[in-house]
Amino acid sequence: MKKQGYIQGQADCTLFTKFSHDGKVVVLIVYVDDIVLTGDDTVEMARVKEKLAVDFEIKDLGFMRYFLGMEIARSKNGIVVSQQKYIIDLLKETGMSGCRPADTPMDPNAKLWGEGNVSVDTGRYQRLVGKLIYLSHTRPDIAFSVSVVSRFMHSPFEEHLEAVYRILRYLKGNPGKGLFFKKTSEKNVSIFTDADWAGSVTDRRSTSGYCTYVWGNLVTWKSKKQGVVARSSAVGRV
Template structure:
């Protein structure tokens, strides 16, 4: 057809790839027509592009539930995922290379999404959501990629999607079989069987629980950086190291950013490096040799135990525990504090975070308050996810802090002079405390698990806290 007035075309190209088998032999040759989405104009051939993907925090919650309730974990893969979406906008594309002589000055009008278009991920997710809701599934509000269906006898089927990777679990085996058959009719689905490898994470299961690690990812990273033969380090960061914004010799910014980016992805299964990765990621805009040395120290630590990962074990606990801590004025560059929290669902670590606070705290109690507020927000989100799954939750949620001053201020709001500058956080925490949603038990600093997320520690303390995080190495020699 000819191009209508006021419209523009999107370019396209052919992409040729080779897909290999695990033994290195060629499985098939692939040719794909890809649109040049960078030529699209907002308001003409695309509008909204945002598409949700599964939160890895939600995936870890499901792994903890699956380990405790003996749920099976099935993995599905959608072939040619972005070709399934229906376009809402009018998108016109140039004639594919090699067909110009046949079609002359005509253009193509796209009825379905195509690889490369800005709105393709969103179009696919909307099509998938419509298919799931039509089958009676309820879309989660805490995580929009989570779909649940409850049967009349109280059983549940749970599905979570990350672009074209789908994890299916629950105790309703009949429904799980049925939904796989229905999805195979609506889309081109490949059943990968039991969950073994998901988003670069290796999943191993036994009668004792589930272990998630990234050994292959780490070994590939060490090989890529030439660190395969390096001397291992005991901890990811020197306890006495202080990194300033300025250094002696600047280094390649692009290479530094790629390295740190890979470490950020690795920290999805390695909470033991969360703090050190948080520190080195603060210098992405202008890295120096000292910062790169800190990155190499993390790699040397990973060389010592590449197979270490999270262990989701079966427990009798049915509660949610939160540990929060803050390192007051710990940053030598701007004296901002570092917040850290980690949460446990039914006895297993599912979420954690290490982050420098946005403003300078005027007291250690203020720094602790900010960390507590972040931990409570995370706990409330987990509580909401578990409610949507209709899982048993013991209230109040336990939030462990090693700051007696912060706990005292929450229970005694009369201390005005000490709390004027943290009024919002104090009222937020007090509201949840009065409602019985949380309680604030005191924990000693030596037992504060979140301490590993706020500062670099000496080896004995570091190894003690790693044990409390529930990390094991199934590849270690016995």
């Protein structure tokens, strides 16, 4: 790909991009034996596919509809990325297909400690939380709650597992929800951030989070426990 004039990503070595003189771009990413190719330079996309077909045995599957557990749907208004099948399979695996849905991914009054009365299977807990972490790629609405339950991966108790089940019950309510990338004339970037104040009952540390919108579309988000104890909730401005 480098010989074809593509630039290899520094954070992800499987990502390659190429910009043309007229401002068009082509993006190519490789995952094992699958390749995703996108961009607005149709001429370059056709050329690189022909070049790859000469060097490798490939098959063009057309527009992407399903990739790594993610479902992609297109319309004239934009693109929707969801993980509905992944969620339904997870509910079947955990025996929660018939559970009653929850309105929120976490009880707002719940305070999880690092200890409990009854311990649970660590391996099973880690597998469940790991799958929820992967679901966070298209479900930013569970990012905070998944961040909380992931703190107890090494020594989970029954209270922590109940919090995981609460997230699954919330997902049961709307398994088809996902990300919508709309066509828009907006050209701005917006960033929102917030933090709870000493939310951890164990060490009094806060959990902060942020989300970034580019041209009106959500592109990045994160929820993470702070590394130090905050002495104030005031936000400085530079």
